[in-house]
Amino acid sequence: MKKYFEKFVRKTDANSNVVYVFIDASNVWNAVKSAKKFIEYKNLKSYFKKNFNAGDVEIFYYDAYPKEGTRSYDLDGKHRFFTYLKKGLGFTVRKKELKRISIISENGESIIEKGNMDVEMTIDVMHNISKYNIAIFFSGDADFLALINYLRNGGKKVYIYSTKNNISHELKTGGDGYRDIKDIDEFWGKKLKHRAKK
Template structure:
């Protein structure tokens, strides 16, 4: 596993929906994105931090998006789609993967905030390209294949007071 050093260029990608749902279903609390970003960057050079969010017409969501920007995240917002049968869908997985692969030549370390096993292949690919991959997620709901695919995994369940508001 490649070591951590202060000259590393870091990109952070946050799967906000994944974190939100886990934090609320497990702890009934919100994520402390400031603490999470600080822990992820760890005195290295932050190249870019992107939070992928879904607009679902909730009254407080614009305040949340603004708070993310104030912390230092670029926000990418997708509107939730409602289908004729009443089902709803919004998914950033492909966009997150494309952005990560595009950023790879400009960074040394990729940090993912998610527990979604769909990102295991992305981590494997980035590692093959020489990029260190670090995952922050709630161990109780993080896919085993994602943990195994990353160079390191931070289990947010082990220190929820640090990562939750």
């Protein structure tokens, strides 16, 4: 699939493309845990400019965070990271608190957490549709297939970045190309460490 990317880039003029990147943080986190390394987000814009002959790259980042007091570790680092992405790197950050839902069963009460950001991502994809000609999705969710088909039918190029263990077959084959982010050296930085407890 890498050859397809290279073929596409050769067909486009330098700085002729506008790339919008939409990152599902939960999907990326699964890759981080598997690789045992952090993503170097500061390298993403330069990577996409170089590999897609892009004059402009805009990156959207979607994440849900735990409610204060629900974790044994400090959450300040999470919020500092959001600030770094927004103010330091110029990303658009969409975030919301995880929704805690109480489930009663014969085994007693349990809490599940939900923080799906699919709607927020779809809104941004559609709201900005006239601004880009290439869309990049960091996701493995087959629910995005209908959106991707819509974009492609409208003349957009769509590429999927994920990992082989975190992507549906439908999404992997549903765009104009797929890359396994674990194979892209520029994306990876320092080793993953255990969180410090409070």
